Amino acid sequence: xxxxxxxxxxxxxxxxxxxxxxxxxxxxxxxxxxxxxxxxxxxxxxxxxxxxxxxxxxxxxxxxxxxxxxxxxxxxxxxxxxxxxxxxxxxxxxxxxxxxxxxxxxxxxxxxxxxxxxxxxxxxxxxxxxxxxxxxxxxxxxxxxxxxxxxxxxxxxxxxxxxxxxxxxxxxxxxxxxxxxxxxxxxxxxxxxxxxxxxxxxxxxxxxxxxxxxxxxxxxxxxxxxxxxxxxxxxxxxxxxxxxxxxxxxxxxxxxxxxxxxxxxxxxxxxxxxxxxxxxxxxxxxxxxxxxxxxxxxxxxxxxxxxxxxxxxxxxxxxxxxxxxxxx
Ligand code: BTN
Numbered sequence: 645x646x647x648x649x650x651x652x653x654x655x656x657x658x659x660x661x662x663x664x665x666x667x668x669x670x671x672x673x674x675x676x677x678x679x680x681x682x683x684x685x686x687x688x689x690x691x692x693x694x695x696x697x698x699x700x701x702x703x704x705x706x707x708x709x710x711x712x713x714x715x716x717x718x719x720x721x722x723x724x725x726x727x728x729x730x731x732x733x734x735x736x737x738x739x740x741x742x743x744x745x746x747x748x749x750x751x752x753x754x755x756x757x758x759x760x761x762x763x764x765x766x767x768x769x770x771x772x773x774x775x776x777x778x779x780x781x782x783x784x785x786x787x788x789x790x791x792x793x794x795x796x797x798x799x800x801x802x803x804x805x806x807x808x809x810x811x812x813x814x815x816x817x818x819x820x821x822x823x824x825x826x827x828x829x830x831x832x833x834x835x836x837x838x839x840x841x842x843x844x845x846x847x848x849x850x851x852x853x854x855x856x857x858x859x860x861x862x863x864x865x866x867x868x869x870x871x872x873x874x875x876x877x878x879x880x881x882x883x884x885x886x887x888x889x890x891x892x893x894x895x896x897x898x899x900x901x902x903x904x905x906x907x908x909x910x911x912x913x914x915x916x917x918x919x920x921x922x923x924x925x926x927x928x929x930x931x932x933x934x935x936x937x938x939x940x941x942x943x944x945x946x947x948x949x950x951x952x953x954x955x956x957x958x959x960x961x962x963x964x965x966x967x968x969x970x971x972x
Pocket of ligand 1: 738761766767770780854856
């Protein structure tokens with residue numbers, strides 16, 4: 645843990661009480677003057693830290709910005725996800741940054757956030773709107789021991805983690821649309837893009853990219869997106885603290901990834917199915933130029949969607965865009 649991360653976690657652990665400069669200096673292994681320099685730096689970032697010559701320091705509030713040390717300090721111990729966290733003010737795409745980390749041999753679990761992305765991407769080559777400070781745009785490096793055919797499982801597990809974290813932090817009940825869209829009142833507020841590197845039968849690494857529209861307002865959304873898109877803020881009528889949601893999300897990702905690694909996809913799939921609005925409905929799936937119509941029956945072992953066509957045949961769909969038929 646870095647010094648800022650340790651400092652913030654000591655202040656948080658004290659709650660409304662103050663911690664003396666002497667105690668902080670001893671725990672950080674630095675002088676009291678150096679503690680003061682760290683406090684001043686955190687204050688300049690927007691942390692409201694009261695300082696009293698007799699009592700010491702007390703954290704009054706934290707700003708709504710993503711700060712790697714703060715995220716690390718709030719996250720505490722995790723199995724895999726968030727062992728290393730980086731935050732960029734701006735980057736092309738956090739998935740580009742993580743892809744580079746993967747090639748440099750960085751261990752799995754590294755997470756990269758950006759306050760804004762200039763070339764955020766979604767599935768099927770679409771762009772992903774990532775305005776500054778309005779959402780959670782981040783990617784996670786994973787090195788799973790599964791076959792490329794099973795990779796939809798990762799997307800499904802990530803969707804479960806996003807739904808759980810949003811439920812905990814806001815009380816909203818997200819629905820999941822196969823395989824990677826998260827919706828509120830039928831409008832999308834989050835998406836997942838899983839990109840793989842590997843051979844035919846072996847995954848070398850995966851980059852899990854997650855975008856959550858947290859505090860986007862109507863003015864952030866171009867006219868063509870307004871009808872199908874929403875944000876947590878638009879749904880709640882108030883802004884949501886991104887750092888708290890980010891930490892909840894990383895914790896939940898750690899839990900579901902642990903399940904997948906332990907061979908317990910079934911449990912994750914059950915939870916996904918209960919939040920899924922695709923199953924049991926008549927749908928149309930666009931796979932490239934093909935259109936498949938039928939009833940979404942279930943998830944397969946590898947996370948593919950099983951579609952019963954009107955001829956009674958079961959088709960396994962491993963990718964594509966689901967269009968829910970009207971009135972179903
Ligand atoms: C989709 O629904 O089409 C997937 C959207 C994924 C967006 C995230 S934002 C963080 C990461 N970086 C990107 O460029 N894309 C993903």
